[in-house]
Amino acid sequence: MPAIQVTNLSKSYGEVKALSDVCLSVETGEMYGLIGPDGAGKTTLIRIIATLLLPDGGNARVLGLDTVSQYKELRGEIGYMPAVFSLYSDLTVQENLNFFAGIFGTTVKENYDLIKGVYHMLEPFKDRPAGKLSGGMKQKLALSCALIHRPKVLILDEPTTGVDAVSRMELWNLLHEIKNQGITIFVSTAYMDEAKQCDRVALIQKGTILGVNTPEGFAHMFPYKLFAVYASDIWKHSDAIRRLNACETAYMFGHSLHFATKSSNENADSLGQILKSIGIDAVVKEIDAGIEDYFIYQLSEK
């Protein structure tokens, strides 16, 4: 039995279709990523799975329980962390933890082993009101609170949004630790680079699932030959590069420019020559496409 099973799910807000015909299946113990741009329908899907929204059509089952008809049994089995910071700002770190442990009928002590990774980082601030924590600390506290009752499934809505790079990394490390404890994790994010952290990823856009695969699987689905182009101020030339015949698509990727071509004859040298002909002196390397390249290809395709 899959931990989460979503079948033909659809949901509209008035005229706007937030989800149409979404299907996905999350295996027990898996770290499953839901990746897509803002407004793709991630929060809607997560809220339906977390029993907080009613779908217009289709159904979602978590741990075999229907999120609509069996929501009462299901609540309490899942850990849910909303996208916006939803703890009590006027209560301290310690009080928030105790409160959430309390409403789930457990204690911090009882499940200390589960949250100790997160709690360790929070310990120095345990008497500080939650509202006065930094963004990263807030998310770590929220994660602890969502975990405190040892849920079987942990559902996280964009936990890394608005968090600095170091804290993001720390949060993902924590999620891996939690996964190793046997908890199924369903996590959404708008950051494509975070897809690599997941066992499997569903790519969502405009309420439709564009594909489900492992990060490597997605990378292999990239249909073109890919080169990384390094030159100073390369972004100034991106329009000129896109106009080249050989160019299928080109986009900035960190400090370099990724150049995709359909023609299998091209190699790093020949591309360097072509760029030189339009006045760009660049270092060109042939590279393997990553999952992000596939996403950019997919999302711009649609």
Added chain:
Amino acid sequence: MAQSSFLNFITKEFKHIFRDTRTLLIVLVMPVIQLLIFGFVISSEIKNANYAVLDYSNDYLTKRLVQRISSSGYFNFKGYLNSYGEIEKVFKNGDAKLVLIIGNNFSQKLQNDRFANYQVVTDASDPNTASILASYVQGIVNSFTTEYFGLTRQKERVSVQSRMLYNEEMNSAFMFVPGTMVLILMLVTAMMTSISITREKELGTMEILLVSPLKPWQIVVGKVIPYIGIAFTNVLVIILMGYTVFHLPLRGNMLLLLGVSSLFILLALSLGILISTLSKSQAVAMFISMFALMLPTILLSGFIFPIENMPKLLQWLSLIMPPRWFLSALKTIMIKGQGFQYVLKEVMVMIAMTLVFIGLSIKKFKVRLE
């Protein structure tokens, strides 16, 4: 498990209240201030009203009469006028609220004909005060003439002796102490609970609470219990202050009074819960509370404007205002000192209203987001 998690919830709610200075001010300090303001500023009692006299007789007796009025404690003598034309001037300048005109040969006529004329002119731009002042003066003049000339008219006329039962001294505390109590309870319970519940929605914490094993009634009851305690404290403080500061007699049964107050607290809470289920944000909850609760409480409950004087439509409307019933019961118990059977109707209506509001709230409470 339910026991400890529920207690835990209530503790959290108390922390919210005691850590927020503004909330604390509203629920604990404001009631006291409001009572003092109503008590000392808005008072229907008349003390030291300025008056002037236009005396066409100007004899020994009329001088005694003026002295009598001035020493009554209600009036403050501002001087004699010389002509009828000056009356308007003193009113317009605000020098006097009332002018007593004594006809000529006052004492002589009284002695010979047993009948003399005087006139009371009042500044009726404040009609309530004016009519009270006029009746005070008439009362004083009547008792004065009776004293000097014996019962003058008992043969010729019917003598009317009005008494203000239950409040002979026209102590306005009788009106504003129960009124303030209603207002405060509405504010502290209905408004504060509706705001505190919608705050959880606005912060997003409601999402987490919903996805917890807490049952909806536990969430709601947990949130309102602290306010029950605070509202009850307010009741005690108001009664105590009414008794000590404003000399309000406590004629009725104290247990009955507290019982009826507790019933109204429950009623106001259920109304607050209903408002919270209907509003998505604190601002909306505040708005509904203000317009749907505070204004009717002040205007239609009989607190300030007597219900009997309202147009029929508003009288009917006042029937569905919860404060009206509480105020009526409160006055019956506190001031008339009546027992349970005299407030039975009010109690039944309040119980019915509470049940309706709770029923609607259960129906409207959303176990999901919208």
